Amino acid sequence: MDMTKFNAAMKPAYWEKWNDEVQAKIDRDIEANRKADGHFALENVPAGAEVKVEQIKSAFIFGAHIFNFDQLGTDERNAKYRALYGHDGLFNSATIAFYWKQLELEEGKPRFHAEYRDSAEFWNNCPDPKHQPHWRRPAVDPVVEFCTGKGIRRHGHTLVWANNAWQIPDWLIAKIPLDALAKTDIVRNELGRLNGRATAGAFGDMTADQFAEKYPEYTA
Secondary structure (H helix, E strand, O other), rough: OOOOHHHHHHHHHHHHOOOOOHHHHHHHHHHHHHOOOOOOOOOOOOOOOOOOOOOOOOOOOOOOOOOOOOOOOOHHHHHHHOOEEEEOOOOOOEEEEEEEEEEHHOOOOOOOOOOHHHHHHHHHHOOOHHHHHOOOOOOOOHHHHHHOOOEEEEEEOOOOOOOOOOOOOOHHOOOOOOHHHHHOOOOOOOOEOOOOHHHHHOOOOOOHHHHHHHHHEEEE
């Protein structure tokens, strides 16, 4: 496999681990086990014409997250990032962020459509991107449109996850009834977030029906 076009995307530490002998075996195994002859019938093609065949899809899925879409600080870096995806790049599959906490920063306002804060211009001028609440959580629609346009397989992650730090919105945590929390020792971390296990213990004596009756907004 000619990895030349991927050189810019890989750090020197990656190439230090590169093993030509192992790669040669991989290439031999690909030729022996992952390829087969194909026969094509082309109509209305003059004899002796040169025909170019290019594979644009593969049943072998090789992907990565696309959480930093347009967030890398310069148009050049964003272009290199986009070029990693598609049949002419490295990945043919992309994982799109659906973490509820950042997908719905404000109650009732899911971030499907892009706003200015999701644009490359915003991130190119952002002095401290990693401390933005939507860092690595781009608006969904532009990413889906990009993937669809390049024929990239789309994988959403994650729809359901009982994790206070990365999944459950702050506005929902704020609705946790204080009377229930008062029954247990609640420990918060240095960011003021709740310890998930301690919170669960506050409702440990309730049946599912009792919880649904008392807190319908969590079970509707």
